[in-house]
Amino acid sequence: MKQKLIVGNWKMNGSLAANAALLQAIKQGLPAGNKAGVAVAAPAPYLAQVQAELAGTSIGVGAQDVSQHEQGAFTGETSAVMLKEFGVRYALVGHSERRQYHGETDAVVAAKAQAALAKGITPIVCVGETLAEREAGQTEAVVKRQLAAVIHQVGHCVSELVVAYEPVWAIGTGKTATPEQAQQVHAVLRAQLAAASDKADRVPLLYGGSMNAGNAAQLLAQADIDGGLIGGAALKAPDFLTIIAAAQ
Numbered sequence: 626m627k628q629k630l631i632v633g634n635w636k637m638n639g640s641l642a643a644n645a646a647l648l649q650a651i652k653q654g655l656p657a658g659n660k661a662g663v664a665v666a667a668p669a670p671y672l673a674q675v676q677a678e679l680a681g682t683s684i685g686v687g688a689q690d691v692s693q694h695e696q697g698a699f700t701g702e703t704s705a706v707m708l709k710e711f712g713v714r715y716a717l718v719g720h721s722e723r724r725q726y727h728g729e730t731d732a733v734v735a736a737k738a739q740a741a742l743a744k745g746i747t748p749i750v751c752v753g754e755t756l757a758e759r760e761a762g763q764t765e766a767v768v769k770r771q772l773a774a775v776i777h778q779v780g781h782c783v784s785e786l787v788v789a790y791e792p793v794w795a796i797g798t799g800k801t802a803t804p805e806q807a808q809q810v811h812a813v814l815r816a817q818l819a820a821a822s823d824k825a826d827r828v829p830l831l832y833g834g835s836m837n838a839g840n841a842a843q844l845l846a847q848a849d850i851d852g853g854l855i856g857g858a859a860l861k862a863p864d865f866l867t868i869i870a871a872a873q
Contacts, residue, residue, distance in 0.1 A: 632666060632855065644671055644674055664684060666688060680712075690718070717789075719737070731770065731771055747785060749786075749787040749788075751791050783824075788828060811850050842871040
């Protein structure tokens, strides 16, 4: 059975004191013999702190973004080689908030995924539809288009990706896709990956639309849901630990 992967996305939240308390609680509360992969994606200024706090543990360090460029006159951006120096194992690319508020296109997201892979960082490629797109029956077309751009860019490295399905209408809204709705889209993504690589079964597919302590077990029980990209619940140690426990 494939190992589940639970990634906490802190978004633009945290402080030195709050981060230390949260990470301490997570470390102490991990299930005995934990079988799930666990990571936290922190704001860039806190990566050094997170790296230090998680040293010697199995919990991975994640970044919330990565530049498509290696270096140069790109004020405010952070390159994959810089992230690597802070022990970053994962980088979110194409999160809906980046697409929506920063105008990131499918092509930019694909370039970021490639930049991360080139430096040994696993990109967590986020795909998902808006409410208008879902209501127009475009869900499959949208997520397949978003993923296709990345598959085309990274070529034979497809099997090194993590893919997160995050319906935009369910992020931070308290709304969640039903387990059946989520599974349906995950199955579409799985088939698309399988068509691109004979090693596609290695790719973890995460659900990222308001997974919480109450619905995690049902979502994680679906055939093609291999984990979760957790937003608000990742900032509360008891909730995050409950989700990790559901992933055993």
